[in-house]
Amino acid sequence: TEVRPSNFIRNIIDADLESGKHTQVQTRFPPEPNGFLHIGHAKSICLNFGIAKDYQGKCNLRFDDTNPEKEDIDYVHSIQDDVRWLGFQWSGDIHYSSGYFDQIHQYAIELINKGLAYVCFLNADETREYRGTLTKPGKNSPYRDTTPEENLALFEKMRLGEFKEGECALRAKIDMSSSFMVMRDPIIYRVRFAHHHQAGDKWCIYPMYDFTHCISDAIEGITHSICTLEFQDNRRVYDWVLDNLDDFNKPNRTRQYEFSRLNIEYTLMSKRKLNDLVDRKIVSGWDDPRMPTIAGLRRRGYTPASIREFCERIGVTKVENLIEVGMLNACIREDLNENAPRAMAVVDPIKVVIENYPEAQQETLSAPAHPTHEHLGTRELPFGRELYIDAADFREEANKKYKRLVLDKEVRLRNAYVIKALRCDKDEQGKVTTVYCSYDAETLGKNPADGRKVKGVIHWVEAASAKPAEFRIYNSLFTEANPAGAESIDDVLNPTSLVVKHGFAEASLVTAKAEKAYQFEREGYFCADNKDSKPDSLVFNLTVALRDTFGE
Ligand code: ATP
Numbered sequence: 041t042e043v044r045p046s047n048f049i050r051n052i053i054d055a056d057l058e059s060g061k062h063t064q065v066q067t068r069f070p071p072e073p074n075g076f077l078h079i080g081h082a083k084s085i086c087l088n089f090g091i092a093k094d095y096q097g098k099c100n101l102r103f104d105d106t107n108p109e110k111e112d113i114d115y116v117h118s119i120q121d122d123v124r125w126l127g128f129q130w131s132g133d134i135h136y137s138s139g140y141f142d143q144i145h146q147y148a149i150e151l152i153n154k155g156l157a158y159v160c161f162l163n164a165d166e167t168r169e170y171r172g173t174l175t176k177p178g179k180n181s182p183y184r185d186t187t188p189e190e191n192l193a194l195f196e197k198m199r200l201g202e203f204k205e206g207e208c209a210l211r212a213k214i215d216m217s218s219s220f221m222v223m224r225d226p227i228i229y230r231v232r233f234a235h236h237h238q239a240g241d242k243w244c245i246y247p248m249y250d251f252t253h254c255i256s257d258a259i260e261g262i263t264h265s266i267c268t269l270e271f272q273d274n275r276r277v278y279d280w281v282l283d284n285l286d287d288f289n290k291p292n293r294t295r296q297y298e299f300s301r302l303n304i305e306y307t308l309m310s311k312r313k314l315n316d317l318v319d320r321k322i323v324s325g326w327d328d329p330r331m332p333t334i335a336g337l338r339r340r341g342y343t344p345a346s347i348r349e350f351c352e353r354i355g356v357t358k359v360e361n362l363i364e365v366g367m368l369n370a371c372i373r374e375d376l377n378e379n380a381p382r383a384m385a386v387v388d389p390i391k392v393v394i395e396n397y398p399e400a401q402q403e404t405l406s407a408p409a410h411p412t413h414e415h416l417g418t419r420e421l422p423f424g425r426e427l428y429i430d431a432a433d434f435r436e437e438a439n440k441k442y443k444r445l446v447l448d449k450e451v452r453l454r455n456a457y458v459i460k461a462l463r464c465d466k467d468e469q470g471k472v473t474t475v476y477c478s479y480d481a482e483t484l485g486k487n488p489a490d491g492r493k494v495k496g497v498i499h500w501v502e503a504a505s506a507k508p509a510e511f512r513i514y515n516s517l518f519t520e521a522n523p524a525g526a527e528s529i530d531d532v533l534n535p536t537s538l539v540v541k542h543g544f545a546e547a548s549l550v551t552a553k554a555e556k557a558y559q560f561e562r563e564g565y566f567c568a569d570n571k572d573s574k575p576d577s578l579v580f581n582l583t584v585a586l587r588d589t590f591g592e
Pocket residue numbers: 069070071072073079080081083084104266267268300301302303309310311312
């Protein structure tokens with residue numbers, strides 16, 4: 041069994057189990073269904089589900105759905121798909137914060153009855169003004185000292201839709217001079233005349249995140265509520281709410297722990313900003329292979345195991361950082377180098393004609409699917425008089441460092457014969473279109489008998505059987521390591537984030553399964569596109585290059 045490295049959260053859990061504070065571990069992953077999950081969420085998923093798995097505990101999937109205008113049922117579905125695809129299964133049924141709206145409403149009433157919440161009619165500007173700043177304490181709202189009876193009646197009127205949006209809000213009565221701004225009488229309920237994807241039209245008041253999250257955690261018996269560092273201050277509200285509700289004020293109730301968000305170079309990691317790329321059609325959708333979404337990575341050929349491995353390697357700490365893209369590339373490359381079948385495809389083709397190869401002849405060679413894993417079997421490779429090779433693999437003349445095809449010199453065709461270039465045709469621009477060659481029929485699977493040394497090996501596909509294919513070569517979407525820091529995203533968009541090439545793939549690739557990456561020898565790792573690839577018009581996405589060329 042694999043042993044996961046420890047981290048500060050696991051240390052806390054170990055201590056809580058040892059002291060007997062908890063006997064079982066219960067975590068949750070609480071996405072808001074307002075977009076697709078990205079690889080940052082994968083970090084949280086691996087952490088929460090990973091803990092549940094290792095401690096024989098449970099992890100809930102809970103949709104934190106308190107902003108009906110921004111949410112959508114499609115996101116509810118895509119999030120479930122993505123969690124499962126990553127290899128995790130939540131315990132029991134799916135949970136929704138909206139499923140607790142009745143209870144949350146009752147807890148608001150409990151606070152009002154205790155004189156700990158009031159309906160406030162300050163408008164947005166006044167509320168800001170009264171709240172003060174980090175260096176200036178706030179002032180009490182004039183509505184702060186109204187009686188529980190008055191507030192119960194007003195809150196009920198809010199619920200019945202008798203106030204307009206923004207006219208009033210229910211606020212917790214905490215401390216207007218707290219050094220934590222979030223503690224200065226936070227709003228806990230506001231009026232929104234919005235249809236909810238789960239609750240329908242039952243409510244026109246919706247609880248705020250800070251009031252909802254802690255109560256949802258407590259209702260579900262969460263022991264360790266793990267979230268990202270931007271909620272550090274909110275932990276004060278989390279604790280205040282639970283400490284003031286009779287059902288939850290117990291020593292072993294849920295506690296919140298924060299870790300640092302994942303950020304990756306040359307990438308945005310916020311649903312709101314990713315949504316903007318989708319809306320503005322800068323990408324083709326949430327699952328555009330350039331997107332850092334789970335759906336995008338999947339479409340691009342990433343495996344669940346590679347993403348889990350990446351989340352292991354980056355670890356869990358409280359230190360904010362920007363992870364190098366190379367680290368993610370390394371994880372998928374290691375996985376695919378080990379597991380991806382090999383095949384040949386020519387991305388930028390020129391023709392090769394083997395003049396001494398009999399015109400009518402066709403043969404079928406055989407090639408291993410993987411250089412070291414025999415169990416992956418072999419594939420059939422048609423061979424004939426006309427082939428395609430990559431334009432970059434031929435030069436009329438070159439020095440000795442160039443170990444590919446050169447006029448009057450020999451090269452080995454991968455899995456096939458040694459050929460020699462005799463002459464070439466060029467088009468009007470001087471670009472080589474066809475190379476005329478001879479082949480040595482005695483070199484299939486063996487070196488030339490006379491001891492000639494042939495150093496280079498190039499890949500190829502047989503022209504008559506080759507399948508035309510589109511190759512989508514991806515680069516990072518942004519030219520800046522930290523695009524979130526740019527004044528405008530438009531200034532840092534990479535104009536060559538997608539380069540489309542038209543070439544040929546070996547015949548066996550008609551059956552390539554979508555999302556399942558191959559190593560196209562000497563070209564890179566590619567997978568068939570899950571939307572656009574068809575047997576008669578193949579489309580392949582570059583998963584990752586064979587090696588990183590950053591800084592070269
Ligand atoms: P975004 O700003 O991208 O919308 P979010 O935090 O608002 O992110 P949620 O749907 O609320 O998105 O996230 C669900 C969980 O995933 C939360 O616990 C959140 O802390 C965690 N999470 C979100 N982004 C990251 C990230 N970049 N790294 C680690 N965890 C993250």
